[in-house]
Amino acid sequence: MTKLLQKYGHVAFDSSQKAVLTSSVLRYKPLLNSSSSSPTKKEDEVHYSQNLIIDNLAHPAPITCICVVPSLSTSPAPSDDSTHIIASASHDLTAQLTQISLSPGANADPNSSTSAKPLATMHLHTVPLSSLSPHSTGSHLLTSSWDGLIGLWDTSIPPHDEVPAAQELNDRGKKRRRATDDERPKRKAPITVLKSHTARVSKAVFENAGDGVGVGRVAFSCGFDSTMRMWDVENSVCTHTIVRRFVPTLPLSSVTGRND
16 A cells, blocks of 8 residues: 655655656656665665656646555555656646556566656646645545635546536537547546635645544644645634734645544
8 A cells, every 4th residue: 555655845755656847847756775775874864766656747837746645455565566646736726636557567677668657637626736735535636725715625537527627517418539549647526615714725635543544533733824724624614823923824734633
């Protein structure tokens, strides 16, 4: 099962691969064997191979955030951990789910078979997205944006578009189907939208309660309106607000294990 990632700035890592943020391209490189590291290597220092495994154009605009989506507990994980779902958010106003498939020898042989397949794009926001965070089970995601909105999404792939494209709206009433419709990523709509912030939202995260059941009941967010907010996700209600006057809040970390 894909482990939760470590995150440095806007670069996300899982236990065996590296995803590098470069404009709108996701790049993946393997970890070097720790046993081959220099004796002078620091304990917390990590080295990566220079062999590029995948170079994938995920968005037509710069990426603002990426993360590895944890494997669903109800789904069997590949024994070689060769398939990963990457979620990315962008200045193109969308988030995207991309499936990365690596052959067993991809770490050692950069010429081995690998693929990157876009599965779904998420459509809600009207200005660039600022963050994207997965639930610990991998079942849901939160997106935040400069438009003041927070979107709650599931990570399932719908059989049909939930949000029509602009061209499809213009062509409504015409019986025309393209052969590529089954191959392109599906357009997802949010489950619900959390509305309370009055300025840009910097970050939104689930509370990591550790129960691993369904969607997280609690989420937290912060923004340029100088507030941090606590949310009842199931009912789409802001339950608590902390105001820090004239102090915009940028980073926010998830909270673990409340005893209530």
